[in-house]
Amino acid sequence: MEQAGSGTKVVWAGEKPFRAFGATQVPVVLSVAYDYDDVDEWYETALGNRPGYTYNRMDNPTVQAFEAKIRTLECAEAAVAFSSGMAAISSALYTFLRPGDRVVSVKDTYGGTNKIFTEFLPNIDVDVELCTTGDHDQMEREIAKGCKIVYLETPTNPTLKITDINRLAKAAKAVGALVLVDNTFATPINQNPLRLGADLVIHSATKFLGGHADALGGVVCGAKALTDKIYHYREINGATMDPWSAYLILRGMKTLKLRVNQQSGSAMEIAKFLQSQKMVEAVYYPGLPTHPNHDIAKRQMHGFGAIVSMVLKGEMEAIKVMLPKLKYANRAGNLGAVETIYGPARTTSHVECTLEERQILGISEGLLRMSVGIEDTEDLIADLKQAFEYLESKLEQHV
Numbered sequence: 001m002e003q004a005g006s007g008t009k010v011v012w013a014g015e016k017p018f019r020a021f022g023a024t025q026v027p028v029v030l031s032v033a034y035d036y037d038d039v040d041e042w043y044e045t046a047l048g049n050r051p052g053y054t055y056n057r058m059d060n061p062t063v064q065a066f067e068a069k070i071r072t073l074e075c076a077e078a079a080v081a082f083s084s085g086m087a088a089i090s091s092a093l094y095t096f097l098r099p100g101d102r103v104v105s106v107k108d109t110y111g112g113t114n115k116i117f118t119e120f121l122p123n124i125d126v127d128v129e130l131c132t133t134g135d136h137d138q139m140e141r142e143i144a145k146g147c148k149i150v151y152l153e154t155p156t157n158p159t160l161k162i163t164d165i166n167r168l169a170k171a172a173k174a175v176g177a178l179v180l181v182d183n184t185f186a187t188p189i190n191q192n193p194l195r196l197g198a199d200l201v202i203h204s205a206t207k208f209l210g211g212h213a214d215a216l217g218g219v220v221c222g223a224k225a226l227t228d229k230i231y232h233y234r235e236i237n238g239a240t241m242d243p244w245s246a247y248l249i250l251r252g253m254k255t256l257k258l259r260v261n262q263q264s265g266s267a268m269e270i271a272k273f274l275q276s277q278k279m280v281e282a283v284y285y286p287g288l289p290t291h292p293n294h295d296i297a298k299r300q301m302h303g304f305g306a307i308v309s310m311v312l313k314g315e316m317e318a319i320k321v322m323l324p325k326l327k328y329a330n331r332a333g334n335l336g337a338v339e340t341i342y343g344p345a346r347t348t349s350h351v352e353c354t355l356e357e358r359q360i361l362g363i364s365e366g367l368l369r370m371s372v373g374i375e376d377t378e379d380l381i382a383d384l385k386q387a388f389e390y391l392e393s394k395l396e397q398h399v
């Protein structure tokens, strides 16, 4: 299985040991606890000296099947699943950080992650240095000063900036720091950070892994020596994945490669289409040769992903006119689903920020993020086209 391609792994990896009754699908094991006639056996299982289950906060067969599938896809030794992406991120950070430690990261991490860096870690006396995203020289300088964790996210939300994982992993190794990468936007189909030198890879399984916007989840993958520590944090602190969610995400993952390939292909076409539009001031997509770090993206990604952002002329007013006109669209705060989803940065990724904070981050009020779904590419482009035409006609009425 380790040698198989990702399209084979999404279907087969991890499942067989967890099937029961000859069923071809993994069962949803909802039982909270497990029954033992033999007290010695129970005790040995509880101590972890023999395989088996005692209590669902520790281990659950459906959750383990999900962990086995994602760890195979990320070419990792082990995985630990959580109740949400943020639970995975915060648990990974709190497992390793102690008062006095230092973290080096970028300004453009996911909004919740940014709040951990700016609000919660300072509370426990952890110093966080947030560098300009894409400024590799600055990051190397900050890493060289010494740190416990280098935390990366690439491509970033919502401006699709790219960071060179391999380059910064080398800098981190030189000072003995751990490299954590949030791989949610790329998915394991398009990017495998562990192969680029990262120590731990994190996903919000809520997004592309599940793919159907009906279950929250998160996961951390890496070497067992590291994930064992994260597992211990989870079994005590309790943000474990629910078995129902594990089943839904496991089922969604079987089509991960089909979905992501279709979505990435459409996203490339849509990005090119957007570049030709009068009402669009800027297009952010790492697959475009005009993207400032297109070369790095080409080197470290197998595909450029399903998220495209555009800046509309006319800012929020233009978004307000155009958004309701889109037919094949959920106007929502999530991403990575089979349906196409549109969201302005102001109401989604950067809703916690003030106008000034968004301006410092270079996030325009006209920024609209598009999570490209699995619909036919031509339909999505035609839909955008009619919405732009409507927007232009509305603006003409105003002048």
Ligand SMILES: *Cc1c(COP(=O)(O)O)cnc(C)c1O
Pocket (backbone or CB within 6 Å): 084, 085, 086, 087, 110, 112, 153, 157, 182, 184, 185, 204, 205, 206, 207, 216, 217, 218
């Ligand atoms: C959504 C998201 C998260 C948080 O995941 P939840 O499952 O919503 O907790 C973290 N990182 C990225 C890049 C995301 O898109």
